Amino acid sequence: MSIERKHSTIKKALLFSGLSTMVITSCASYWLWDRLNSALPLLNGEVNLPHVENEVVIDRDRSGVPSIIAQTRMDVSRAMGFLHAQERFFQMDYLRRKAAxxxxxxxxxxxxxxxxxxxxxxxxKSARQAYESLDVRHKALLDAYVEGVNAGLEKLDSTPFEYTLLQASPNLWQAEDSFLVSFAMFMEMQGHDYRNTLYLNKLRQNLPQALVDFLVPLGTSWDQPLDTQHLAAISIPSAEVYSLKSATDTSQDILALHEQADSLYTMALQDSPSVAGSNNWAVSGTNTKSGKALVANDMHLNLNVPNIWYRVGFSWHEADEDRKLTGVSLPGLPLMIAGSNTHIAWGFTNSMGDWSDLLRIPADKGQELVTHITQRIDVKDAEPVEYVVDVTPYGPVVEREQNGDLLVLRWVAHSSSAVNLGLLEVERASSVDTALPLFNNTHMTHLNVVVGDEQGNIGWTMLGALPKRAHSVWAPIDYDDKEYDWSGYLTTDKYPKRVNPKSGFIFTANARVVSGDELDIIGRENYALGARAQQIHNGLRVMHEPSEAQMLRTQLDSRAIFLQRWQYLLLSIMNEEFMAKYPELAEYRKIVNNWNGKALKDSTGYLLVRAFRTQVARRVFSGILSGVNESNPDLNVFDYFSLTSQWEGPLWKLVNEHPDHLLNTHFESWQALYADALTFLNDHFNNTHGSIANAKWGDYNKVAISHPVAGALPLIGRFFNIPEYGADGDINMPLVQEQSFGASMRMGVTPGEEQSGFFHMPVGQASNPMSPYWMAGHDDWQKGVFSPFLPQETVYSLKLLPAESKE
Incomplete structure (x- = not known):
């Protein structure tokens, strides 16, 4: 064959291959386009549904926010179920499967x-029991919701597109599934707390108790509880208690740090797994221009496509009164999670309390108390997996110690009393006084609730079942130790509460809220660092006639007040003598000196100060914990950062007092440790960005929000995700923002004046990329633009009609 003919053949083959690829891609794209369109929700017209009692109108605005107008609360439940299924069924299914x-x-x-x-x-099993325990009204409302869900799923032209991509079929919704959604939130908020107790147990097995108490304090000087009581600081243990001079050398740990510099530096910007928490506060009518309370809330969670929340408004007539609620629901439940009912407004944060214990059962008792339950786990495209769960009357076995003793998890979530539909009663509350006990009777994952009413009153209390116990404990205890026994759950009159404090405002931010006996009720351990709460408190304290706009500005506050003292420390370290020894750090010092004090995406100074703190922490604590990690090869310093959010307390004392006996033995002095951290960072930034000035906070604090099935679409999956971008904010400030973690919603509202309120929600309402309101509202959330709390002008209108009115 001639060269010319060969080239011609190759060209034809390539052309045919290219055309074939285009045809295949076009066909696949058209198929996907067709699947997406056929799975869109009904927006306009009329639809007949079984069980609907009276005509229900569902108006949507241009952002897809629905207003349900019904005559009864039963029909509201059916309409909510219908909407949730039409727009979010895959999300609901994911949550029930996660818990089950x-x-x-x-x-x-x-x-x-x-x-x-x-x-x-x-x-x-617990979900079934919770459903059977419901009273008649709540069971009827949940049954109505289930009717709406399954009707909504049936009225789609095709199954939600995620099932098409996964080659699966959805199962109908059952009443118990709604409680599985509640249990999924327990897993999100508290599911790994027991792992921290396991790690703490290993610390106690390897270190003196005085050192453990120092490393894992109950609080720091950043605490800002509502009662203003501060805990005493713990002193650094003396060399007689513990000294690294006689401990194993940690040079191998530091060597590994440098050998894996790139991967570890990426991790260094995340001090620990994100605290699944939030901000909320309420300002009393004595401080507002309207004389009514003002409530703000931004709940911080992992961010996904679609958003975990679904915005909704609904109204009905009951007992000669019109009821109207606006806020966010959680697909899978017939409830208004947070929002306003025109009389009160409320919002939540994660309580961060202690709701579980690890019980130690001696090895010789194990055989008597343990029952083996074989579970079958079905696996797509694979054989089923048999998994044996060891359970006891006290809970499941989560670990076996070297001596054969069993560690068993006792957790509030294991009780069917842990979940109910108590928020249905909150819907009808007309004041703070009537609302607080209703929140106490609401059982789901444990939350701080802040509430304000149209009379100007404000209050705080707890939501969730609180165990009746003498005090909490953060260590394994003997299973038969009566001192730590649980004897049921507290009645509402025993819950901690605050109403109308003299300050005129109430706030929570996952940090410690109370002290003394009340702290024993909630638990003393594992709170978020108080820096965020303190910054919110100080901002509210100086506000004059706070408005909704001021609430939004506070939520978007990215001032790095927490890191100010680290900037001062860093400049004091990089003094004239230090700089003479390390002249290559001159640019580093100059930028730190001129930082703007905010966690802005374009800030180099913030990045340099923040990165210095995290690198110093790793060098300090990897030395102190070297013996623990050598005894437990599966552990490392990052487990410590996961254990406690209070590590700033011991770290700050160490870098200010420079105890020679706790200095990482790889370094000759504390100054050498600082120099090592700074030269490591300086090299990293210069090598990665060309120059240190080119490195920006937004290069590392990149928001990445993705859809769970996007990975199944290698060519076009990215179109289901939010394009990655650098963002302002960080952990220890009101504007909480990390890579895939941040404000899942923001709101500020005055009950009775909802038209003046604002609302933000990333990603928006839709889960289907072909929706006319796909990503509507996301830009307002990302840019901090004031956007309305209430649904706006109707663009789409759908009627749900009783089946007997069918033409």
Whole structure:
């Protein structure tokens, strides 16, 4: 064959191949386009539904926010179920499967470990029991919701597109599934707390108790509880208690740090797993221009496509009174989670309390108390997996110690009393005084609730079942130790509460809220660092006639007040003598000296100060914990940062007092430790960005919000995600923002004046990229633009009609 003919053949083959690829891609794109369009929700017209009692109108604005107008609360429940199924059924299914340990059947082998973890808790059994325990009214409203869900799923032209991509079919919704959604939130907020107790147990097995108390303090000087009582600081243990001079050398740990510089530096910008928490506060009518309370809330969670919340407004007529609520719902539940009912407004934060214990059962008692339950885990495209769960009358076995003793998890979430539909009663509350006990009777994951009313009153209390116990404990205890026994749950009159404090405002931010006996009720351990709460408190204290706009500005506050003292420390370290020894750090010091004191995406100074603190922390604590990590090879310093958010307390004392006996033995002096951290960072930034001035906070604080099925679409999956971008904000300030973690919503509202309120929600309402309101509202959230709390002008209108009115 001639060269010319050969080239011609190759060209034809390439052309044919290219055309074939285009045809295949076009066909696949058209198929996906068709699947997406056929799975869109009904927006206009009329639809007949079984069980609907009277005509229900669902008006949507241009952002897809629905207003349900019904004659009864039962029909509101049906309409909510219908909407949730039409727009968010896959999300609902994901949450019920997460709690039940059934994700592998949908996604495959990669989820088997997660399913095994969930099966420990037997939530499906507890969900059935919770449903059977409902009173007549709540059971009827949940049944109506289930009717709406399954009707909404049936009225789609095709199943939600995620199932098409996964080659699966959805199962109908059952009443117990709604409680699985509640248990999924327990897992999100508290599911790994017991792992921290396991790690703390290892610290106590390897270190003197005085050193453990120092490393894991109950609080710091940043605490800002509502009662203003501060805990005494713990002194650094003396060399007689513990000294690294006689401990194993940690040079190998530091060597590994440098050998894996790139990967570890990426981790260095995340001090610990994000605290699943939030901000909320209320300002009393004595401070506002209207004389009514003003409530603000931004709940921080992992961010996904779609958003975990679904915005909704609904109204009905009851007992000669018109009821109207606006806020956010959680698909899977017939409830208004946070919002306003025109008389009160409310919002939540994670309480961060202690709601579980680890009980130690001696090895010789194990055989008597343990029952083996074999679980079958169905796995997509693979054989089922058999998993044996060891349970006791006190809870599941989560670890076996070297001597054969069993550690058993006792957790509030294991009780069917842990979940109910108490928020249905809050809907009808007309004041703070009537609302607080209703919140106490609401059982779901434990939350701080802040509430304000149209009379100007404000209050705080707890939501969730609180165990009746003498005090909490953060260490394994003997299973038969009566001192730490639980004897049921507290009645509402025993819950901590605050109403109308003299300051005129109430706030929470996942940090410690109370002290003394009340702290024993909630638990003394594992709170978020108080820096965020303190910054909110100080801002509210100086506000004059706060407005909704001021509430939004506070939520967007990115001032780095927490890191100011680290900037001062860093400049004092980089003095004239130090700079003479390390002249290559001159640019580093200049930028730190001129920082703007804010966590802005374009800030180099903030990045340099923040990165210095994290690198110093790693060098300090990897030395102190070297013996623990050598005895437990599966552990490292990052487990410590996961254990406690209070590590700033011991770190700050160490870098100010420079105890020679706790200095990482790889370094000759504390100054050498600082120099090592700074030269490491200087080299990293120069090598990665060309120059240190080119490195920006936004290069590392990149927001990445993705859809769970995007990975199944290698060519076009990215179109289901939010394009990655650098963002302002950080952890220890009101504007909480990390890579895939941040404000899942923001609101500020005065009950009775909802038209003046604002609302933000990332990603928006829709889960289907072909929706006319796909990503509507996301830009307002991202840019901090004031956007209305209430649904706006109607663009789409749908009627749900009783089946007997069918033409």
């Amino acid at each position: 340990g059934e994700l592998s059947a949908l996604f495959g082998e990669s989820f088997v470990s997660a399913d095994k973890e969930a099966r420990l808790h037997q939530f499906r």
